Amino acid sequence: MILVVxxxxxxxxxxxxxxxxxxxxxxxxxxxxxxxxxxxxxxxxLQAPDVAMAEASIGAALTAAIFIIxxxxxxxxxx
Amino acid sequence: xxFLNSYIYYIGAFGLILIGLYIILVKRNLIKxxxxxxxxxxxxxxxxxxxxxxxKGTAPIFSRTxxxxxxxxxxxxxALVLTAIVIGVAxxxxxxxxxxxxxxxxGTLNLRKIRxxxx
Amino acid sequence: MVNPVLLIAVPLxxxxxxxxxxxxxxxxxxxxxxxxxxxxxxxxLLLLPKVLENPVIVSIGDWQPxxxxxxxxxPVGVLFSAIIALVGLLVSIYALDYIKEGPTEKYHMLxxxxxxxxxxxxxxxxxxxxxxxxxILCISSYALVAYLRExxxxxxxxxxxxxxxxxxxxxxxxxxxxxxxxxxLNMADIAEKIASASPxxxxxxxxxxxxxxxxxxxxFPLNAWLPDAHSSAPSSISAILSxxxxxxxxxxxxRVIFTIFGAQSFLPFLALLGILTLLVxxxxxxxxxxxxxxxxxxxxxxxxxxxFALAIATSYGVTGxxxxxxxxxxxxxxxxxxxxxxxxxxxxMEISSLEGVGKKMxxxxxxxxxxxxxxxxxxxxxGFPSKFLVVQAALATQEAIxxxxxxxxxxxxxxxxxxxxxxxxxxxxxxxxxxxxRKEAPIIALVPMFILTILIIVIGxxxxxITGVLxxxxxxxxxxxxxxxxxxx
Amino acid sequence: MRRIVSILLLIIVAVGISLSLAKIPFGTPKxxxxxxxxxxxVKETGSANIVTSVVVSYRGFDTLGEVTVLxxxxxxxxxxLTANGREKMRKTEPASLVLYTGCRLLxxxxxxxxxxxFIHGHLTPGGGFQGGAxxxxxxxxxYLGCRERRISRIASNLAESLGGLLFVVxxxxxxxxxxxxxxxxxxxxxxxxxFSAGIIPIIYIAIGxxxxxxxxxxxxxxxxxx
Numbered sequence: 001m002i003l004v005v006x007x008x009x010x011x012x013x014x015x016x017x018x019x020x021x022x023x024x025x026x027x028x029x030x031x032x033x034x035x036x037x038x039x040x041x042x043x044x045x046l047q048a049p050d051v052a053m054a055e056a057s058i059g060a061a062l063t064a065a066i067f068i069i070x071x072x073x074x075x076x077x078x079x
Numbered sequence: 080x081x082f083l084n085s086y087i088y089y090i091g092a093f094g095l096i097l098i099g100l101y102i103i104l105v106k107r108n109l110i111k112x113x114x115x116x117x118x119x120x121x122x123x124x125x126x127x128x129x130x131x132x133x134x135k136g137t138a139p140i141f142s143r144t145x146x147x148x149x150x151x152x153x154x155x156x157x158a159l160v161l162t163a164i165v166i167g168v169a170x171x172x173x174x175x176x177x178x179x180x181x182x183x184x185x186g187t188l189n190l191r192k193i194r195x196x197x198x
Numbered sequence: 199m200v201n202p203v204l205l206i207a208v209p210l211x212x213x214x215x216x217x218x219x220x221x222x223x224x225x226x227x228x229x230x231x232x233x234x235x236x237x238x239x240x241x242x243l244l245l246l247p248k249v250l251e252n253p254v255i256v257s258i259g260d261w262q263p264x265x266x267x268x269x270x271x272x273p274v275g276v277l278f279s280a281i282i283a284l285v286g287l288l289v290s291i292y293a294l295d296y297i298k299e300g301p302t303e304k305y306h307m308l309x310x311x312x313x314x315x316x317x318x319x320x321x322x323x324x325x326x327x328x329x330x331x332x333x334i335l336c337i338s339s340y341a342l343v344a345y346l347r348e349x350x351x352x353x354x355x356x357x358x359x360x361x362x363x364x365x366x367x368x369x370x371x372x373x374x375x376x377x378x379x380x381x382x383l384n385m386a387d388i389a390e391k392i393a394s395a396s397p398x399x400x401x402x403x404x405x406x407x408x409x410x411x412x413x414x415x416x417x418f419p420l421n422a423w424l425p426d427a428h429s430s431a432p433s434s435i436s437a438i439l440s441x442x443x444x445x446x447x448x449x450x451x452x453r454v455i456f457t458i459f460g461a462q463s464f465l466p467f468l469a470l471l472g473i474l475t476l477l478v479x480x481x482x483x484x485x486x487x488x489x490x491x492x493x494x495x496x497x498x499x500x501x502x503x504x505x506f507a508l509a510i511a512t513s514y515g516v517t518g519x520x521x522x523x524x525x526x527x528x529x530x531x532x533x534x535x536x537x538x539x540x541x542x543x544x545x546x547m548e549i550s551s552l553e554g555v556g557k558k559m560x561x562x563x564x565x566x567x568x569x570x571x572x573x574x575x576x577x578x579x580x581g582f583p584s585k586f587l588v589v590q591a592a593l594a595t596q597e598a599i600x601x602x603x604x605x606x607x608x609x610x611x612x613x614x615x616x617x618x619x620x621x622x623x624x625x626x627x628x629x630x631x632x633x634x635x636r637k638e639a640p641i642i643a644l645v646p647m648f649i650l651t652i653l654i655i656v657i658g659x660x661x662x663x664i665t666g667v668l669x670x671x672x673x674x675x676x677x678x679x680x681x682x683x684x685x686x687x
Numbered sequence: 688m689r690r691i692v693s694i695l696l697l698i699i700v701a702v703g704i705s706l707s708l709a710k711i712p713f714g715t716p717k718x719x720x721x722x723x724x725x726x727x728x729v730k731e732t733g734s735a736n737i738v739t740s741v742v743v744s745y746r747g748f749d750t751l752g753e754v755t756v757l758x759x760x761x762x763x764x765x766x767x768l769t770a771n772g773r774e775k776m777r778k779t780e781p782a783s784l785v786l787y788t789g790c791r792l793l794x795x796x797x798x799x800x801x802x803x804x805f806i807h808g809h810l811t812p813g814g815g816f817q818g819g820a821x822x823x824x825x826x827x828x829x830y831l832g833c834r835e836r837r838i839s840r841i842a843s844n845l846a847e848s849l850g851g852l853l854f855v856v857x858x859x860x861x862x863x864x865x866x867x868x869x870x871x872x873x874x875x876x877x878x879x880x881x882f883s884a885g886i887i888p889i890i891y892i893a894i895g896x897x898x899x900x901x902x903x904x905x906x907x908x909x910x911x912x913x
Contacts, residue, residue: 211852211859214852216848258748267746301769311759326749337760341760341762342763381721399706402707
């Protein structure tokens with residue numbers, strides 16, 4: 001169990017670093033959504049199913065969607 | 080192993096908080112900064128939930144009779160985080176709409192180039 | 199028995215109802231904020247005599263504190279909610295005519311919600327609830343700064359939003375640390391338990407919380423957003439941001455330091471920060487050519503003085519700080535309201551372009567002059583007794599550090615006088631253009647200016663009108679044992 | 688330069704927080720208020736899900752503030768993005784038949800699922816926010832798949848406004864009947880049945896409608912070309 005959690009935390013931090021490195025903003029947003037998704041799994045492990053649902057639906061799905069809509073209306077690549 | 084057992088969630092939460100702050104402080108692109116705000120929010124939420132956790136606890140829901148209420152994790156941080164998630168998405172949405180307008184006015188999202196006014 | 203929860207629930211309900219009104223009767227929308235705020239003013243004034251004897255504590259839900267959220271309507275809370283309702287009412291009357299462009303019903307909704315959030319912050323007795331209302335206040339001000347959708351407005355809203363969002367995340371981390379240590383969120387309950395905790399574990403949450411609140415309160419290193427945001431918002435919003443929002447932020451800082459942490463050793467540092475804020479603000483204001491930026495920097499200076507007075511932490515000092523806060527709220531609101539129409543008629547925000555406006559709109563300029571003199575601290579206006587009280591309080595401490603700091607504060611006042619007199623001189627004595635065609639501000643905008651002027655003069659001559667309330671408010675802030683006892687019973 | 692200063696700042700933050708974390712060991716029970724909610728929550732509110740009873744009942748005022756924050760964001764976003772002049776909507780390619788039909792088939796199912804989530808908020812995990820977000824994601828699907836379809840702005844404003852008003856009015860009714868704002872004045876029933884917990888399901892339904900329409904409105908405003 002603890003190994004699974006450690007692996008997920010590692011993956012989450014890698015996702016966050018990737019979100020900071022990617023110059024393609026769409027990729028950065030996907031990486032941030034991955035962070036949210038793993039966080040929601042961690043919430044489930046921490047016995048917070050309500051929060052896990054909210055994070056998965058609001059934090060991962062809707063936030064990524066509005067980010068992508070906004071990027072479509074501005075510019076895709078970081079200068 | 081004991082170290083991981085007791086600190087892994089805190090490490091994850093504060094890792095996210097520090098990475099989020101780093102993105103906000105260093106990156107130039109406004110959308111990137113907003114992504115950083117989102118990561119910072121996620122980290123704060125993870126920290127709040129970890130504060131309320133009890134080892135080998137169960138979710139605070141009496142879905143069937145005979146659940147031992149001694150082992151239930153603290154419901155208060157979960158309620159706080161539900162609030163914080165919604166507030167976070169509200170701020171992100173407003174920030175993105177401002178970013179769209181900013182791009183229409185300046186044709187760029189680079190915060191270092193947008194310096195009409197002095198700080 | 200008037201329940202203080204009405205101060206929050208009724209404006210909130212009316213704000214939610216505005217979209218319905220907009221469907222059926224669009225012309226009525228702009229009268230809803232004045233109506234709601236007039237209601238709040240009446241309720242606050244009704245509550246005032248009662249809370250001077252005993253603070254009114256009401257719970258939300260059927261439980262007793264600390265198991266539910268409670269509102270604490272003590273002298274401080276009711277004093278602040280009365281000021282918020284008064285200034286908000288006057289500014290909303292002004293806005294009836296001033297706001298004509300753009301999605302006006304959205305403006306009125308956001309405006310009402312901003313003031314509801316401010317009322318919630320000053321009344322609540324629960325630290326997470328304070329965070330939520332603080333977010334209401336901040337988010338509606340981000341949107342209102344960008345209301346005109348110009349380049350500068352959007353840009354400063356973005357800066358404001360990023361700094362504010364980081365600040366509120368820090369605030370939330372601080373609240374989480376406090377909850378982890380004490381297992382409760384009620385401010386009185388935390389304050390009761392805090393004596394048993396070790397100082398080092400309290401220091402970090404305190405710094406995080408004060409940093410988070412300090413962004414909105416514009417304490418020195420955290421106020422980069424303020425001049426931009428205040429100068430590019432519509433003038434009615436600048437008046438509210440300068441007259442209400444920063445003050446509410448300062449209230450939250452004072453409440454956290456005095457009531458929750460009771461941090462006596464932290465106060466000299468805060469006094470130093472206050473004087474730094476004051477000097478930075480006044481010096482930047484002196485070098486401005488844009489009148490709204492000048493007023494915004496002068497707000498920073500005034501905030502510094504209030505923070506300094508609160509940090510003296512004697513009954514005198516806190517009373518002086520609160521008095522200065524009231525005086526700043528009234529005077530700065532007046533200044534921004536008058537400046538709004540002066541800019542509108544002159545067509546530019548540059549001070550040099552205001553030449554001769556004094557002859558064109560004599561009433562508005564007279565009101566501006568009175569506001570400026572009051573802010574500088576000339577008798578017989580409200581700024582005089584308040585500044586006098588602050589100086590007296592600093593001298594009464596008999597400590598060398600406060601003597602030095604109040605000397606610096608007086609230096610700041612001299613700078614302040616210099617730039618305000620320069621503006622007044624431009625208004626009246628410069629530019630002999632031969633076009634004295636009179637064009638006053640509309641009557642509905644003159645009414646709130648007139649009421650503010652009257653208040654400034656009357657309280658300036660009879661400061662006893664409010665010193666009683668201020669005194670008991672100061673003793674509520676300083677006496678945390680009494681606060682804990684009245685909430686927890 | 689900026690990077691070095693930022694990293695120094697971050698190190699200070701990290702050290703400070705880890706110092707204070709020593710007082711908050713992970714995994715040990717350390718709460719007082721939460722214990723009370725677990726022990727008494729079912730008896731006092733009638734809701735089997737303690738998180739729901741905390742969100743809606745014990746800390747209902749926070750929740751009122753929170754839906755207000757979302758309301759402000761939706762309005763502010765509308766105010767910022769309102770078109771200055773009349774500009775035309777961008778022409779977009781119609782979606783393929785498979786996508787179109789799939790979206791139309793899925794949409795009612797998603798709506799039903801969201802409604803289920805918020806009606807059962809006091810029994811199972813989930814509630815107004817989660818259900819509202821699911822409903823909003825259904826509308827997102829419609830925007831992506833069937834581009835010519837739009838929800839009527841009036842209907843969404845109405846849902847938003849009535850949801851908020853219902854919340855405040857229930858609170859004021861509690862003040863009238865139970866002498867506390869948001870007092871639970873309806874009979875609480877037996878826990879773990881659908882019709883229990885008094886005002887909690889009603890408030891969660893109001894929140895569900897409000898959150899769903901607000902999030903859908905946010906997406907609608909962002910997607911529309913201005």
